[in-house]
Amino acid sequence: MNEYISLSLILFTIGAVGVLVRRNAIIVFMCIELMLNATNLAFVSFSRQHGNLDGQVAAFFVMVVAAAEVVVGLSIIVSIYRARRTTSVDDANLLKS
Amino acid sequence: MLTSFLEADLPMIEAPEIEYALLAPLFIVTGVAVLGVLVEAFWPRSSRFLVQTVLAVLGIVAALVDTVVVYTDLDRVDSALKARGQVAGEGALSVDGPGVVTWGLLLVFGLLSMLLFAERRLEGGLSAFTGRAADAPGSASEAEAVKMRIEHSEIFPLAMFALVGMMLFATANDLLTMFVALEVLSLPLYLLCGLARRRRLLSQEAALKYFLLGAFSSVFFLYGIALAYGYAGSFELSAIDTAVTNRTGSENMLLAAIALIAVGLLFKIGAAPFHAWTPDVYQGAPTPVTAFMAAGTKTAAFIALTRVFYVAFGGSQWDWRPTIVAIAIITMFLGSVVAVSQTDVKRMLAYSSIAHAGFLLVGFVGVYAGVAGSDRVTSVSSILFYLAAYGLASIGAFAVVTLVRDSGGETTHLSKWAGLGKTSPMLAGSFAIFMLSFAGIPLTGGFIGKWGVFSAAYSGGFWWLVIVGVLMSALAAYFYVRVIVLMFFTEPVGDGPTVAVPSLLTTVVIVVAVVGTLGLGILPGPVLDLAQHAGAFVR
Numbered sequence: 001m002n003e004y005i006s007l008s009l010i011l012f013t014i015g016a017v018g019v020l021v022r023r024n025a026i027i028v029f030m031c032i033e034l035m036l037n038a039t040n041l042a043f044v045s046f047s048r049q050h051g052n053l054d055g056q057v058a059a060f061f062v063m064v065v066a067a068a069e070v071v072v073g074l075s076i077i078v079s080i081y082r083a084r085r086t087t088s089v090d091d092a093n094l095l096k097s
Numbered sequence: 098m099l100t101s102f103l104e105a106d107l108p109m110i111e112a113p114e115i116e117y118a119l120l121a122p123l124f125i126v127t128g129v130a131v132l133g134v135l136v137e138a139f140w141p142r143s144s145r146f147l148v149q150t151v152l153a154v155l156g157i158v159a160a161l162v163d164t165v166v167v168y169t170d171l172d173r174v175d176s177a178l179k180a181r182g183q184v185a186g187e188g189a190l191s192v193d194g195p196g197v198v199t200w201g202l203l204l205v206f207g208l209l210s211m212l213l214f215a216e217r218r219l220e221g222g223l224s225a226f227t228g229r230a231a232d233a234p235g236s237a238s239e240a241e242a243v244k245m246r247i248e249h250s251e252i253f254p255l256a257m258f259a260l261v262g263m264m265l266f267a268t269a270n271d272l273l274t275m276f277v278a279l280e281v282l283s284l285p286l287y288l289l290c291g292l293a294r295r296r297r298l299l300s301q302e303a304a305l306k307y308f309l310l311g312a313f314s315s316v317f318f319l320y321g322i323a324l325a326y327g328y329a330g331s332f333e334l335s336a337i338d339t340a341v342t343n344r345t346g347s348e349n350m351l352l353a354a355i356a357l358i359a360v361g362l363l364f365k366i367g368a369a370p371f372h373a374w375t376p377d378v379y380q381g382a383p384t385p386v387t388a389f390m391a392a393g394t395k396t397a398a399f400i401a402l403t404r405v406f407y408v409a410f411g412g413s414q415w416d417w418r419p420t421i422v423a424i425a426i427i428t429m430f431l432g433s434v435v436a437v438s439q440t441d442v443k444r445m446l447a448y449s450s451i452a453h454a455g456f457l458l459v460g461f462v463g464v465y466a467g468v469a470g471s472d473r474v475t476s477v478s479s480i481l482f483y484l485a486a487y488g489l490a491s492i493g494a495f496a497v498v499t500l501v502r503d504s505g506g507e508t509t510h511l512s513k514w515a516g517l518g519k520t521s522p523m524l525a526g527s528f529a530i531f532m533l534s535f536a537g538i539p540l541t542g543g544f545i546g547k548w549g550v551f552s553a554a555y556s557g558g559f560w561w562l563v564i565v566g567v568l569m570s571a572l573a574a575y576f577y578v579r580v581i582v583l584m585f586f587t588e589p590v591g592d593g594p595t596v597a598v599p600s601l602l603t604t605v606v607i608v609v610a611v612v613g614t615l616g617l618g619i620l621p622g623p624v625l626d627l628a629q630h631a632g633a634f635v636r
Contacts, residue, residue: 035316042323050330082233092302095377
């Protein structure tokens with residue numbers, strides 16, 4: 001059981017580091033999806049450990065939410081790309097104090 | 098063969114029991130949002146904006162009336178603490194005093210925001226939202242959309258979905274419902290942020306930043322939920338409370354769960370060090386959306402934060418209170434100090450909202466639930482009152498921001514606001530009242546709100562934190578008063594902004610906000626009683 005939780009933690013960390021260091025909005029977004037899937041792994045592992053189905057149901061909810069997030073996220077990124085011809089998060093720097 | 102299989106000894110699936118009467122406000126707002134999507138598909142374009150506005154406003158008013166009915170029907174709970182309400186929807190929601198009062202607050206904020214959304218006189222008959230979001234800024238097709246007077250009336254269903262999410266978020270009784278509610282409230286707001294008519298590059302950038310950071314923080318929240326589930330074996334707040342009180346699982350896992358859940362919720366309320374998105378998003382988003390976000394998201398997220406930490410993690414409050422105290426101090430300090438150096442009104446209001454998150458955390462960390470026979474204000478009711486005062490004043494302040502304009506749209510640079518009190522005393526006067534309420538000057542709602550949270554923190558044994566809080570509010574008062582001095586005691590600049598004449602909609606919003614802010618300050622009794630009467634969370 002601990003192996004699955006460890007794997008989920010490793011995936012979550014890879015995703016978090018990716019969000020922090022990558023510059024392309026699409027890849028940042030993919031890293032967030034990786035973190036969501038790492039969480040799903042944790043949910044089903046804990047579900048197995050506790051012997052109830054709550055965690056597996058949660059994984060389904062997370063998948064639906066992730067799908068909705070893709071719709072919203074990609075539409076925002078595409079509209080930015082149309083305006084600026086770039087998806088680099090470093091170029092999104094017009095708002096500054 | 099098939100029928101025999103169906104008649105075999107399969108376990109019965111029992112239909113869930115849903116308390117429809119109790120949850121009706123949620124169903125009304127959801128129904129109106131879904132109806133709005135249908136109107137979007139089938140109603141002719143020419144009158145769609147009007148129909149959507151009427152639908153949204155009527156829906157919110159109906160839900161508000163029903164909320165009052167639900168509140169008066171809530172059952173008393175027999176427990177040591179004063180509480181009313183019950184767990185509903187198979188344990189998914191907790192329709193209790195504080196939750197239903199929050200519904201009321203959110204619906205009032207939603208109603209005022211919808212009036213701002215519907216304002217069309219300021220842009221010459223068009224709304225403050227872009228006509229066709231798919232067009233690139235400055236492109237020929239964008240100009241064509243303006244010429245054809247195309248408008249996005251989807252903003253109303255989107256806002257209604259966000260409102261449902263907020264209401265769910267404030268009453269969620271299990272962590273999974275809370276996560277879904279968080280996403281339901283956030284996703285429409287990400288889109289609404291990117292739909293400004295003017296300064297579209299800034300608006301899209303705000304949407305991108307809000308989306309990426311919001312999604313990032315909600316994943317942390319979700320991992321915290323996974324760990325809490327691993328610790329307790331259930332998503333229900335009361336089951337987690339049992340596990341925490343009995344210390345059944347691994348201590349480290351519990352602490353990690355609390356920390357990660359706190360990250361997600363503190364991000365939503367805009368507390369330091371998770372506040373970085375606030376100024377950018379508040380500045381870039383269309384101002385009506387900023388008003389809606391500032392009041393609504395903060396209210397819903399703060400009640401959700403309070404519910405999770407009081408109900409589920411109340412048993413380990415000595416683990417999280419020191420950290421929250423530190424975060425409260427950092428948040429108050431950072432919000433107040435950085436606001437001083439801002440030159441943009443919307444950014445300044447954003448930092449002010451960060452500072453207010455800090456003051457709210459002071460009341461929150463008191464964890465004062467009251468004792469029998471005492472009328473001292475509890476943490477929950479002080480937070481409710483503070484949110485009411487803060488929400489009204491911020492919607493009013495952002496409504497004023499929409500009116501100060503020049504040829505390029507809203508003039509948000511503070512230097513342009515110099516001498517506004519001489520050219521339009523009424524508008525500047527109402528802005529001054531909102532500033533005074535933010536600063537916590539007596540006879541405004543902000544004063545009673547600050548008194549409430551400080552009193553709750555004092556009752557909870559944090560007298561020294563109250564002293565820090567009072568010092569911080571003195572510091573924060575500086576930049577609010579600075580704006581008032583700028584408006585009333587500075588000569589107007591040559592090419593100053595013009596104050597647009599709004600339609601009845603924005604006027605009503607500003608008048609309601611002024612009356613509410615002063616009313617909460619001069620006659621706080623009824624609302625304060627309501628907040629006290631709401632009692633504790635039902636688990």
